Structure formats: C-alpha cells, structure tokens
Amino acid sequence: MNDYKESKRLIPGFSLTLGITISMLSVIVIIPLLSIFRYALKIAPVDFLNIILQQNIRRAFWTSIVQSLIAAGINSLFGTIIAWVLVRYTFRFKRFFDCLIDIPLAMPTAVAGITLSKLYSDQGWLGRLLGAFGIHVPYTKAGLTIALIFVGIPFVVRVIQPVLQGLNSQYEEAAQLLGANKITVFRKIIFPEIRAAVFTGFSLAFARGLGEYGSVIYISGNSDKNGTKVISYVIMQKLNAGAIDYEGASAIALVLLVLSFFILLVTNLIQIRNNKRNY
Amino acid sequence: MKNIKRILECIFLTLIFVLSGCTYRNMNEELTIYNVSYDSTRELYEAYNTLFLSYYEEKTGQRLKVLQSHGGSGSQARSVIEGANADVVTLALAHDITLIEEAGLIDKGWYDELEGHSSPYTSTIVFVVHKNNPKQICDWDDLIANDIEIVTPDPKSSGGACWNFLAAWYYAQQLYNNQEQTEGFVRSLYKNVLVMDASARTAATTFVENGQGDVLIAWENDAIVVCEEYPDEYEIIIPSVSILAQPSVAAVDYNVKRNGTEQIANEYLKYLYSDEAQYLFAEYGFRPSSQKILNEYSDRFNQDMKLCTIDDFGGWEAVYQKFFKDGGIFDLIYNE
Numbered sequence: 001m002n003d004y005k006e007s008k009r010l011i012p013g014f015s016l017t018l019g020i021t022i023s024m025l026s027v028i029v030i031i032p033l034l035s036i037f038r039y040a041l042k043i044a045p046v047d048f049l050n051i052i053l054q055q056n057i058r059r060a061f062w063t064s065i066v067q068s069l070i071a072a073g074i075n076s077l078f079g080t081i082i083a084w085v086l087v088r089y090t091f092r093f094k095r096f097f098d099c100l101i102d103i104p105l106a107m108p109t110a111v112a113g114i115t116l117s118k119l120y121s122d123q124g125w126l127g128r129l130l131g132a133f134g135i136h137v138p139y140t141k142a143g144l145t146i147a148l149i150f151v152g153i154p155f156v157v158r159v160i161q162p163v164l165q166g167l168n169s170q171y172e173e174a175a176q177l178l179g180a181n182k183i184t185v186f187r188k189i190i191f192p193e194i195r196a197a198v199f200t201g202f203s204l205a206f207a208r209g210l211g212e213y214g215s216v217i218y219i220s221g222n223s224d225k226n227g228t229k230v231i232s233y234v235i236m237q238k239l240n241a242g243a244i245d246y247e248g249a250s251a252i253a254l255v256l257l258v259l260s261f262f263i264l265l266v267t268n269l270i271q272i273r274n275n276k277r278n279y
Numbered sequence: 280m281k282n283i284k285r286i287l288e289c290i291f292l293t294l295i296f297v298l299s300g301c302t303y304r305n306m307n308e309e310l311t312i313y314n315v316s317y318d319s320t321r322e323l324y325e326a327y328n329t330l331f332l333s334y335y336e337e338k339t340g341q342r343l344k345v346l347q348s349h350g351g352s353g354s355q356a357r358s359v360i361e362g363a364n365a366d367v368v369t370l371a372l373a374h375d376i377t378l379i380e381e382a383g384l385i386d387k388g389w390y391d392e393l394e395g396h397s398s399p400y401t402s403t404i405v406f407v408v409h410k411n412n413p414k415q416i417c418d419w420d421d422l423i424a425n426d427i428e429i430v431t432p433d434p435k436s437s438g439g440a441c442w443n444f445l446a447a448w449y450y451a452q453q454l455y456n457n458q459e460q461t462e463g464f465v466r467s468l469y470k471n472v473l474v475m476d477a478s479a480r481t482a483a484t485t486f487v488e489n490g491q492g493d494v495l496i497a498w499e500n501d502a503i504v505v506c507e508e509y510p511d512e513y514e515i516i517i518p519s520v521s522i523l524a525q526p527s528v529a530a531v532d533y534n535v536k537r538n539g540t541e542q543i544a545n546e547y548l549k550y551l552y553s554d555e556a557q558y559l560f561a562e563y564g565f566r567p568s569s570q571k572i573l574n575e576y577s578d579r580f581n582q583d584m585k586l587c588t589i590d591d592f593g594g595w596e597a598v599y600q601k602f603f604k605d606g607g608i609f610d611l612i613y614n615e
Contacts, residue, residue, distance in 0.1 A: 015282060015285035015286045016285075019285070019286045019287075019288070019290045022286070022290055022547050023290045032404070054605060054606075055614070056605075056614065070531075084424070113418055114484075115487060118489060120490065121488075121489035121490060121491065122489070122490050122491065123488070123489055124489040138489070138491075139473070139474050139491070145523070188506075198545065217477060221475070222433065222436075222474060222477060223474075224613070225613065225614060229455050232479075233436075236436065236477070237433075237435050237436045239353075239354065239357055240351050240353040240354040240357065240436060240437070241351075241353040241355070241434070241435055241436050241603075242374075242435070242599055242603050242604060243378070243439070243599065243604070244353070244356075244357050244360070244378060248339055248605075266452055
C-alpha cells in the first residue's frame with residue numbers, strides 16, 4: 001500500500017481522468033442498470049416467474065433467441081469471408097466496400113427497418129422478384145432474420161479484420177511449401193488464429209440481435225401467433241398501451257440483462273483462455 | 280489518501296457539471312405552452328396552433344409559442360407521467376389521460392370539464408379498400424370471408440387500436456346478441472389479419488406504401504387523408520355500425536400551476552370549441568363536435584352509420600379489464 005501511494009506516475013492527470021471515468025460510468029451505465037434491478041427485485045419471486053413464464057413472453061424470448069442465433073451464425077460465416085476479402089486482396093473500390101460495412105452501425109435502425117420492409121414488400125422490386133418464386137419475406141421469420149443479419153454484420157467483420165491483418169502469412173507459405181493442401185492450411189493455420197475473434201463477433205452479433213428493436217419491428221409483423229414478435233417489442237407493449245406495466249417491463253428487462261451479461265462473460269472467458277494459450 | 284481525495288473531488292465536480300445542464304430549461308423565460316398529442320394530429324395541431332396564436336395575440340397582445348410533440352398515445356401519456364413538462368395533453372383516448380390523472384398530475388373531473396366528455400373533435404372507425412372495391416367489402420361481415428386479408432394495428436401496442444377492436448365487437452354483439460357468437464365473429468375477423476402493426480400510422484404505411492392486404496381498418500381521419508392523397512388508388516367504405524372514437528384533451532394541472540400557464544392552457548383548450556377551430560377539424564378529417572358545422576360537412580362525414588360509444592362498454596377501465604389486459608378476451612381470441 002505504501003509503495004502504491006509513494007509511486008509517482010509519469011503521465012499527469014490520473015486523478016482527474018479517473019474521476020471523470022467513474023462519474024461518467026456511474027451516470028450512464030451503472031445507475032441505470034442498478035435501477036432495473038431495483039424495479040425488478042421489488043416484485044415478489046412468484047409474481048416475477050408468473051410474468052416471465054407467460055406464454056406470449058416465453059414465445060417472444062424464444063423468437064428473439066433463436067432468430068438472433070441464426071442471424072449471428074450466418075453473420076459469422078459471411079462476416080469471416082468479407083473480412084478475409086477486405087484484408088487479403090487489393091481490388092478496386094476496396095476502401096468503399098470497407099466503409100459500407102459500418103453503415104448498419106451508423107444508420108438509424110428505424111430507417112433500416114423501413115427500407116428493408118419496403119424493399120422486400122410486394123411493391124418493392126426485391127419483394128416482387130422473390131414473389132415470382134413464391135418466396136414471401138416481410139412479416140415472416142425470414143424478414144426478421146434479415147433485419148438481424150443487417151444490424152449484426154459489422155460486429156463480426158470489425159472483430160475479425162484486425163486479427164487477420166496481424167496474421168503473418170509466412171506460416172501459411174511454410175505450410176504450403178511443406179505440402180499442406182488449402183483446406184489443411186485453413187484448418188490448421190488460419191482458423192485456430194481467428195477462432196476466438198469469430199466467436200467474439202458471433203457473441204456480439206447475438207447480443208445485439210437479442211435486444212434489437214428499431215430495424216425489426218417494421219419488417220417482422222410482430223405477430224405472436226407466427227412467432228415473429230421479439231422480446232423488446234413486448235417491453236414496448238408493456239409500457240405503451242393499456243395500464244403502464246413497469247413491473248412486467250422491468251422483469252423482462254432483467255432477464256434480458258442477465259442473458260447479455262452471460263454472453264459477455266462467456267466471450268471474455270474465451271478471450272482470456274485464448275490469450276493465455278498464445279503466451 | 281490524498282490521491283483518493285482528489286478523485287472524489289473530481290467525481291463531485293463532474294457531477295455538478297452534468298447536473299448544471301439539467302436546469303438550463305428553467306432559465307428560458309419566453310411564454311411557451313407545450314402540447315403533448317398523438318400520431319394522427321400532427322398536421323392538425325400545426326394548423327390549430329397558428330390559428331390560436333393569432334387569436335391570442337389579438338385578444339391579449341401577448342405573443343406565445345406552442346411546442347407540440349406526437350407519438351403513440353400511450354407512450355406520450357407515459358412521457359408526461361415520467362416528467363415531460365406538458366401543459367396540455369390531447370390524446371387518442373380518455374384512458375391515457377386517466378393514467379396521468381392516476382399519477383396525480385391531473386385533477387379528477389377533467390372528463391366532464393369540457394363539452395362532450397372533453398372531446399372537441401371525434402372520429403370513427405371505417406375501412407379503406409383498393410379503388411373500385413375489388414373484393415366487394417361493404418360491411419363488417421364481409422371481413423370474415425376466407426380470402427380477405429386485413430391490416431389493422433395491435434390493440435396491445437396502441438391504445439388507439441382498441442377502438443378498431445371495439446367497433447368490430449359492437450357490430451357482432453348487435454348481430455348475435457350473445458357473447459359466444461360475438462367472440463367467434465371477432466375471432467374469425469382477427470384470423471384474417473395479415474399484419475398487426477404497432478400503431479395506426481404504421482398500419483397505414485403497411486397497407487398504402489407496402490401494398491399489403493385487401494382492407495385497412497382505420498380511423499376516419501386517417502382514411503380521409505389517405506384517400507385525398509391517393510384518390511385513384513383507394514376509397515373509403517363506411518360500415519353500417521361503428522364506434523364514436525373520442526380523443527380527449529385536458530390541461531395538466533400540476534404542470535400548468537408550476538409553469539404559471541394555467542390561464543393560457545385553459546384558453547388553448549376552450550378555443551378548440553370555437554367555430555374557426557371546428558371548421559379546421561372538419562378540413563383535417565375529424566368530426567367537429569359542433570352539430571351545426573358537422574351538418575355542413577355531411578358529404579364528408581356519414582351521419583347515418585350507427586355509432587356506439589365507450590360508455591356502451593361501461594367505460595375504459597371495464598374495457599381494459601375485460602378485453603385488453605394480459606390473458607383478457609383479446610389474448611384468448613388472437614392467440615388460439
């Protein structure tokens with residue numbers, strides 16, 4: 001303790017910046033999160049279970065989880081390919097494509113939702129094209145998944161890109177010189193290096209999809225019966241119509257929060273394990 | 280130790296910095312009143328505010344500013360309960376104002392304070408169909424045919440959508456006069472619902488812009504706007520029976536006392552009943568509460584349809600308990 005106190009820091013401004021950090025985190029993150037706990041834990045455990053085990057709420061949780069998993073899975077596959085192309089090859093308009101990846105992050109999600117639903121609707125040109133093959137996207141689970149893929153893709157690409165950039169291609173060359181075929185090179189050399197990043201991207205996209213609202217509600221149809229009603233929509237319903245049901249909303253919010261914590265925890269554990277292995 | 284003290288100091292200073300931003304609004308001295316309203320009245324209140332401001336300036340010589348905010352009626356009510364500094368609320372249904380009353384911000388008795396249960400304008404529920412009515416939809420019973428696809432908002436997400444459900448219910452009740460068959464009728468109607476959007480506005484977008492469905496069950500004022508905008512594509516069908524939708528208005532007593540705007544807010548609401556304002560409502564598709572002016576617009580507002588009111592259902596509290604709370608009749612009908 002004494003040593004700690006005596007030690008002089010080389011960079012000035014430590015107490016000022018740490019003070020600001022703690023205040024900002026409290027006001028923006030910690031206090032709002034604690035207030036969810038405070039609201040939700042006021043409910044008696046039996047009532048809490050009754051709320052979240054209601055059929056429509058269970059179904060909405062299930063929809064959110066399953067569709068986010070599917071979207072995150074698709075994103076992991078295609079995100080890896082996109083990251084690979086953007087890192088490994090040089091081609092015309094590469095910078096332009098690279099910028100496009102960030103659009104889902106920067107674009108208001110409601111704009112994305114309205115654009116997607118219009119594009120895929122029977123009037124939109126993509127919807128008309130698909131309609132000719134009897135494929136109907138808006139107001140179905142497929143529409144919901146497309147919206148989630150849209151919002152999730154940057155997370156995967158942006159996590160994998162730096163790892164691929166840092167990958168030294170001499171190992172691949174060595175492997176090839178030693179006679180490994182392309183699949184083996186990918187399986188044994190490249191994939192082990194990016195595995196943790198792919199998983200992190202997957203989790204981030206999954207976590208994002210779990211709570212997504214704006215982009216989803218316009219295209220999914222929000223039907224309980226068709227399994228296209230997501231859990232964040234149910235929170236909105238609890239707060240916006242009829243009696244304002246803070247209890248129900250915070251009970252659902254708490255479950256979502258715990259799920260998100262859990263996802264982040266698993267992601268971090270995997271990264272820690274991965275870092276240990278590398279050193 | 281000194282270090283920790285410095286850190287605490289900095290936390291304190293940052294918090295003061297953040298909080299000082301919160302009091303900024305109170306330093307604004309201009310006379311302003313804030314009207315919190317719902318989705319469909321955006322254009323209406325833009326016009327009304329201009330009308331009211333010139334009236335008020337002429338009368339008192341004082342210049343005012345009116346701010347308006349629009350959104351789902353229920354979420355607007357919640358924003359007022361959570362502290363939005365509304366001087367007046369003009370929402371889609373009395374129930375949402377009752378929620379503000381229950382939070383202690385509006386005095387009891389607002390419902391009978393102004394004429395016609397504090398509804399200066401009303402509307403009703405009608406159908407919008409494609410031009411020349413290709414599916415021959417004339418009344419509620421045509422909606423339960425097998426090949427009809429309906430677009431209507433979700434009463435569980437939007438208070439305004441409860442009117443749609445209640446209108447259908449009332450029709451069936453008049454027809455069968457028994458609960459079981461009424462439920463059956465409304466069940467088959469909601470079975471035909473293709474998309475159930477979060478609000479009346481999004482339902483209209485789904486039907487008009489995205490071309491989903493054969494019929495949109497909509498507020499008359501929204502239907503009039505749609506058909507004026509696309510006269511060659513859509514037309515209005517007036518069902519034989521519907522409900523009198525009564526959007527309600529009230530001053531938020533707690534806020535106006537604090538803001539010193541009590542007199543202006545009351546004036547703002549009272550002027551809604553003036554002839555000038557009533558003509559304006561008619562122009563924007565709402566039924567004026569003045570019978571005289573309503574009659575002048577008889578080609579626009581069909582007065583032969585039979586309209587029930589919320590009182591026929593025993594008021595909003597009873598309606599909410601019976602139909603729309605979790606596990607209520609709506610859930611039973613829709614989720615089966």
